[in-house]
Amino acid sequence: MEAVPTKTTIREVARAAGVGIGTISRVLNSSSQVSRKTRARVLDAIRRLGFRPNAQARRMLKRRAEMVCFLLSNRDFLHPFHARILQGVESYASGLKQHVLFAALHYSPRTPPDRIDLPPVLQERGLIDGVILAGTIYPNLLRRIESIRMPFVAFSNNVVGMDDEQQFDQVGFDDFNGTLQATRYLIAKGHRQIVFAGDVSYPWLHRRFEGYRQGMRENKLNPVLITARNPLSFGDFGQRSVGRILSRRSRPTAVVAGNDEIAFGLWRSLCRRGVKVPDQISLVGFDDREEAVLMDPPLSTVRVDKEEIGETCMKMLLERLHHPQMAFSQRVLPTEFVTRGTVRHLQ
Amino acid sequence: MEAVPTKTTIREVARAAGVGIGTISRVLNSSSQVSRKTRARVLDAIRRLGFRPNAQARRMLKRRAEMVCFLLSNRDFLHPFHARILQGVESYASGLKQHVLFAALHYSPRTPPDRIDLPPVLQERGLIDGVILAGTIYPNLLRRIESIRMPFVAFSNNVVGMDDEQQFDQVGFDDFNGTLQATRYLIAKGHRQIVFAGDVSYPWLHRRFEGYRQGMRENKLNPVLITARNPLSFGDFGQRSVGRILSRRSRPTAVVAGNDEIAFGLWRSLCRRGVKVPDQISLVGFDDREEAVLMDPPLSTVRVDKEEIGETCMKMLLERLHHPQMAFSQRVLPTEFVTRGTVRHLQ
DNA sequence: AGAAGGACTGGAACTGGTTCCACACCCTAA
DNA sequence: TTAGGGTGTGGAACCAGTTCCAGTCCTTCT
Numbered sequence: 001m002e003a004v005p006t007k008t009t010i011r012e013v014a015r016a017a018g019v020g021i022g023t024i025s026r027v028l029n030s031s032s033q034v035s036r037k038t039r040a041r042v043l044d045a046i047r048r049l050g051f052r053p054n055a056q057a058r059r060m061l062k063r064r065a066e067m068v069c070f071l072l073s074n075r076d077f078l079h080p081f082h083a084r085i086l087q088g089v090e091s092y093a094s095g096l097k098q099h100v101l102f103a104a105l106h107y108s109p110r111t112p113p114d115r116i117d118l119p120p121v122l123q124e125r126g127l128i129d130g131v132i133l134a135g136t137i138y139p140n141l142l143r144r145i146e147s148i149r150m151p152f153v154a155f156s157n158n159v160v161g162m163d164d165e166q167q168f169d170q171v172g173f174d175d176f177n178g179t180l181q182a183t184r185y186l187i188a189k190g191h192r193q194i195v196f197a198g199d200v201s202y203p204w205l206h207r208r209f210e211g212y213r214q215g216m217r218e219n220k221l222n223p224v225l226i227t228a229r230n231p232l233s234f235g236d237f238g239q240r241s242v243g244r245i246l247s248r249r250s251r252p253t254a255v256v257a258g259n260d261e262i263a264f265g266l267w268r269s270l271c272r273r274g275v276k277v278p279d280q281i282s283l284v285g286f287d288d289r290e291e292a293v294l295m296d297p298p299l300s301t302v303r304v305d306k307e308e309i310g311e312t313c314m315k316m317l318l319e320r321l322h323h324p325q326m327a328f329s330q331r332v333l334p335t336e337f338v339t340r341g342t343v344r345h346l347q
Numbered sequence: 348m349e350a351v352p353t354k355t356t357i358r359e360v361a362r363a364a365g366v367g368i369g370t371i372s373r374v375l376n377s378s379s380q381v382s383r384k385t386r387a388r389v390l391d392a393i394r395r396l397g398f399r400p401n402a403q404a405r406r407m408l409k410r411r412a413e414m415v416c417f418l419l420s421n422r423d424f425l426h427p428f429h430a431r432i433l434q435g436v437e438s439y440a441s442g443l444k445q446h447v448l449f450a451a452l453h454y455s456p457r458t459p460p461d462r463i464d465l466p467p468v469l470q471e472r473g474l475i476d477g478v479i480l481a482g483t484i485y486p487n488l489l490r491r492i493e494s495i496r497m498p499f500v501a502f503s504n505n506v507v508g509m510d511d512e513q514q515f516d517q518v519g520f521d522d523f524n525g526t527l528q529a530t531r532y533l534i535a536k537g538h539r540q541i542v543f544a545g546d547v548s549y550p551w552l553h554r555r556f557e558g559y560r561q562g563m564r565e566n567k568l569n570p571v572l573i574t575a576r577n578p579l580s581f582g583d584f585g586q587r588s589v590g591r592i593l594s595r596r597s598r599p600t601a602v603v604a605g606n607d608e609i610a611f612g613l614w615r616s617l618c619r620r621g622v623k624v625p626d627q628i629s630l631v632g633f634d635d636r637e638e639a640v641l642m643d644p645p646l647s648t649v650r651v652d653k654e655e656i657g658e659t660c661m662k663m664l665l666e667r668l669h670h671p672q673m674a675f676s677q678r679v680l681p682t683e684f685v686t687r688g689t690v691r692h693l694q
Numbered sequence: 695a696g697a698a699g700g701a702c703t704g705g706a707a708c709t710g711g712t713t714c715c716a717c718a719c720c721c722t723a724a
Numbered sequence: 725t726t727a728g729g730g731t732g733t734g735g736a737a738c739c740a741g742t743t744c745c746a747g748t749c750c751t752t753c754t
Contacts, residue, residue: 007710009709009710009711010710010711010712011710011711014734014735019733019734020733020734020735021710021711021712021734021735022712022713022714022733022734022735023732023733023734024711025711025712025713026712026732026733028711029712033731033732034732034733035731035732035733038732038733052470052471052472053471053472053710053711054407054472054473054709054710054711055471055472055473055474055711056403056406056407056412056473056474056709056710056711057407057473057709057710057711057712057739058710058711058712059403059711060401060403060404060407060710060711060712060739060740060741061710061711061712061713061738061739062711062712063739065403067448070449077427077430077431077434078425078430078431078433078434079427079430080424080426080427080430083424083425083426083427083430084424084425086425086449087424087425087451090449090450090451091451094450094451094466094467097467099448099450099467099468099474100448100449100450101414101446101447101448101449102417102433102437102447102448102449103437103441103446103447104434104437104438104441119441120441120444120446121446123399124399124400124401124402125399125400125401125402126401126402126403126404126740127402127403127446235641264641268641268643271643272643291638291641294582294611294615294638294641296615296618296619354740356739356740356741357740357741358740358741361704361705366703366704367703367704367705368704368705368740368741368742369703369704369705369742369743369744370702370703370704371741372741372742372743373702373703375741376742380701380702381702381703382701382702382703385702385703400740400741401739401740401741402741403739403740403741404709404739404740404741404742405740405741405742406741407709407710407711407739407740407741407742408708408709408740408741408742408743409741409742410709473710695754696753696754697752697753697754698751698752698753698754699750699751699752699753700749700750700751700752701748701749701750701751702747702748702749702750703746703747703748703749704745704746704747704748705744705745705746706743706744706745706746707742707743707744707745708741708742708743708744709739709740709741709742709743710739711738711739712737712738712739713736713737713738713739714735714736714737714738715734715735715736715737716733716734716735716736717732717733717734718731718732718733718734719730719731719732719733720729720730720731720732721728721729721730721731722727722728722729722730723726723727723728723729724725724726724727724728
């Protein structure tokens with residue numbers, strides 16, 4: 001930590017150690033053979049001069065930025081779900097001496113691909129090796145990223161409007177089996193009148209609804225979908241749906257909410273009407289957001305390992321970078337129903 | 348978007364446009380004079396060849412990475428507060444074509460500075476121009492960052508254990524005036540028995556307590572501090588404090604919570620005991636986290652503009668980079684009490 | 695007409711690493 | 725004794741930009 005000259009180059013180190021520049025490079029990359037004596041001399045010179053190699057120069061030659069971009073689309077803030085994915089990406093990346101650039105983007109699903117104004121990171125060449133797409137992803141963005149030949153991996157649960165099985169690397173979690181498990185659990189606890197609350201125009205909520213439906217069907221029960229028109233938000237949707245749920249002829253004993261925000265909205269509205277959860281009605285959510293534990297009683301919900309999603313995205317992107325010709329892969333991570341306090345055992 | 352040759356250099360563009368390489372560079376940097384005709388020819392060649400300049404090469408020459416690191420310390424997850432600061436940093440940065448690298452770090456306040464294992468980003472030279480420190484900051488980390496001569500700006504509210512007015516660039520918000528305003532508001536609404544709940548061994552909670560105390564004193568009221576031993580978390584602290592608050596001889600009519608998490612814990616425990624907020628007791632928080640609006644009734648609290656903190660950090664860091672010799676500056680951003688539903692007008 | 699000045703342009707030199715070829719040296723085998 | 729192979733080393737060439745100096749050309753002034 002003594003007087004560190006602002007810049008030292010390998011040439012100066014070479015002079016100080018009385019060796020050639022190639023040798024310095026070899027020592028730095030701890031690769032090919034350098035004799036024990038020479039290596040020691042070089043390391044000593046490096047220490048004396050406080051030399052730190054210039055990362056930019058190496059990157060230029062290596063044609064690797066050792067950096068990926070985490071691109072969050074169409075979210076006005078980095079909410080806990082995506083924040084944890086980012087955290088997963090970063091912690092895995094830093095172990096491999098890879099860096100993670102954070103960028104945000106707002107675009108409309110109707111903008112033509114080549115008119116999407118990508119963040120500066122993606123406009124320059126060589127700055128990053130690849131992109132991890134998070135947030136809501138529409139086909140035009142994917143096409144745009146493809147057009148600049150940027151390798152990418154998408155967090156697939158929020159992909160919207162992809163006609164058929166479009167081919168790209170993706171990582172997601174299992175919406176279908178999450179609600180299937182939750183529904184089976186409710187049925188095992190004696191529930192028969194179970195409704196699903198959620199706007200199924202969102203593909204991920206639709207998949208969750210399908211899981212619920214499967215659970216109902218395999219038990220010869222009648223699936224019921226509750227939707228509201230023009231909700232302001234998921235929470236608002238939950239609050240508005242309560243009336244329609246309670247007023248059904250045969251009153252449901254349990255609700256499968258499309259996500260935790262909806263569950264929260266339902267719960268709040270139920271509280272206000274004096275309907276006790278879980279005594280009078282049971283409730284399960286999906287996502288296991290922080291709020292799930294804040295509710296009283298804490299919400300039984302479907303857990304998703306967000307860090308693992310991030311880690312898997314990063315892992316897959318690195319594979320893609322090393323094998324550009326590799327076939328596309330799609331990982332679906334398992335989800336797990338967690339029992340807390342909002343489901344009552346009937347009978 | 349036709350066939351884009353993987354790599355094109357300015358020399359090829361120069362050849363295609365029939366000009367010299369210097370001219371290409373001048374056009375790219377839109378700086379010095381290039382005749383209208385030449386510029387058009389060059390731009391056309393760039394478009395035809397699908398040329399995108401190599402960012403690494405420019406960075407190397409310019410000796411600027413145009414990149415800063417957002418370093419989050421000692422948080423096991425990027426919670427909404429810091430996530431929004433990051434978002435503020437990024438949105439301001441991207442307007443200036445600066446990039447933001449996300450990195451996390453865990454360290455103990457007792458590790459000697461030179462033993463702190465910095466993330467890879469900070470170990471290489473030239474990768475980033477400076478650092479924005481967020482999360483909990485102890486003196487040893489600051490010393491470490493100084494020792495590698497890395498310009499930095501710290502988000503100062505969570506700085507812990509800085510003996511005297513140590514000199515460095517910092518941005519924070521006004522803890523003192525936040526609770527002062529909140530306390531004055533409560534007093535204006537007729538409250539006299541007001542207590543403060545929070546563990547004041549955290550410097551920021553201590554400052555908030557001082558603001559509360561000031562508010563009480565200037566109205567000749569007696570400040571009361573409620574603390575609990577060994578809480579697991581702020582939420583837990585809130586829950587545990589309720590007993591001590593309610594059992595006071597002259598029962599308080601209002602509680603100033605050290606932060607929203609404590610307020611949430613208090614509220615929950617009050618609900619359980621059947622004590623109505625705000626009918627039987629008023630409650631105010633601090634931070635304006637998302638949860639504040641989820642509570643029922645929504646929490647009156649002190650708002651902090653997190654995006655603005657991020658933006659100011661970035662702005663200050665850029666100034667520091669342009670004027671390395673400039674005197675250190677400390678910005679304190681204002682806070683604002685927001686009225687929602689948890690304060691009752693007495694009398 | 696000639697000089698002076700400004701606008702524009704070409705390209706060599708440069709940045710700070712990596713790569714690779716040539717070469718020195720030593721040891722062993724023929 | 726000489727050829728041959730392996731190990732270790734020096735440094736030119738390179739990457740893809742920027743910088744800057746010198747030179748051309750065209751005005752404008754004297």
